[in-house]
């Protein structure tokens with residue numbers, strides 16, 4: 001889509017943040033991605049903010065100051081706007097989406113293997129992109145002392161050790177981009193960047209967040225113009241931090257400050273810093289699932305360059321679904337340089353079809369929930 005086409009589309013029937021509030025936020029369909037705020041703030045409109053994990057107008061005055069440009073509505077992953085166009089762009093015809101290649105692999109970096117959630121593939125991809133100077137920054141999710149996710153823009157591969165692994169609660173991954181134009185000169189100079197619009201980033205997020213970034217890129221709106229690689233994580237459901245840890249504390253007596261790692265394998269598992277393990281029936285956690293996840297038809301992250309997940313992968317490996325030429329170049333280079341190693345297995349048509357059947361089964365299970 002050209003820039004003038006996208007302007008025409010926006011002028012047809014402009015829905016605004018008030019429509020987002022009525023249709024998405026008040027009916028609990030917002031997934032807290034932060035796209036609406038990142039766009040609004042980068043344009044200098046500055047009328048909306050995030051309260052906890054819920055966007056809203058900053059004040060009564062902000063309601064009047066809203067320019068009613070409507071972009072926030074169009075880029076929201078939870079509205080139907082632009083979906084048809086976006087599906088055409090990504091050649092999406094079904095629930096799994098377009099796939100150029102599917103494989104199971106893991107990092108060959110022992111330190112990353114230790115901290116990675118599954119095969120450490122996501123962190124390995126980011127390491128490669130930093131080392132080859134393909135990106136200057138990446139948006140990842142770190143976590144605080146209470147194991148609460150902290151979305152963050154990082155500028156060095158060394159920081160990847162703070163984000164590896166999965167925290168199963170909302171991390172508003174697009175939110176940090178609201179500060180894109182406040183990135184310090186010192187950081188930019190170090191990267192030899194003289195115009196901030198030249199920055200090149202990789203984005204890591206859940207499928208809904210990747211959909212928002214793809215909508216922004218489709219419309220050519222800031223701040224997504226700096227995102228060059230979209231890497232999605234498989235996602236069956238996500239949890240509201242406070243509610244999740246209230247239940248986990250009640251069930252296990254483990255304080256979040258003591259948690260080293262969490263994972264889901266049918267049930268929810270916790271490993272503490274002193275290496276004790278706890279298993280919690282996943283159904284117990286249902287009340288903590290974010291409402292937006294109940295109606296979500298995404299699982300493998302269809303609006304991405306590369307999707308990564310555990311489902312279908314052998315123990316210690318990640319499944320990689322390559323979706324674009326951009327993604328294919330990265331994974332092929334990583335394989336040829338031995339940065340990731342492919343699982344030695346059949347990788348036949350039957351093997352692939354078995355994986356697709358499994359993903360379709362999970363998606364229909366998700367839709368039934």
Ligand SMILES: Cc1cc2nc3c(=O)[nH]c(=O)nc-3n(C[C@H](O)[C@H](O)[C@H](O)COP(=O)(O)OP(=O)(O)OC[C@H]3O[C@@H](n4cnc5c(N)ncnc54)[C@H](O)[C@@H]3O)c2cc1C
Nearest residue numbers: 116117118119120121122123140141165167236309310311
């Ligand atoms: C909420 C959630 C639900 C998931 N559900 C499934 C599932 O049902 N089935 C499945 O196969 N896989 C699921 N995954 C993906 C899986 O947990 C791993 O992230 C994936 O297999 C990549 O592992 P890795 O070792 O390659 O990544 P690593 O190298 O360990 O990197 C993990 C990356 O995840 C990012 N991250 C961590 N927590 C979050 C978060 N809360 N939000 C956004 N980004 C985050 C970090 O920034 C890091 O870059 C889920 C991930 C999340 C965040």
Ligand code: SF4
Nearest residue numbers: 017040066067070072
């Ligand atoms: S100014 Fe535009 S982007 Fe900001 S809230 Fe209003 S309609 Fe949305």
Ligand code: SF4
Nearest residue numbers: 030031033034036076
């Ligand atoms: S753009 Fe994201 S944060 Fe904003 S209303 Fe939509 S889902 Fe919520």
Ligand code: SF4
Nearest residue numbers: 208235237238293296
């Ligand atoms: S289940 Fe869907 S809405 Fe919920 S976090 Fe995952 S991708 Fe987003």
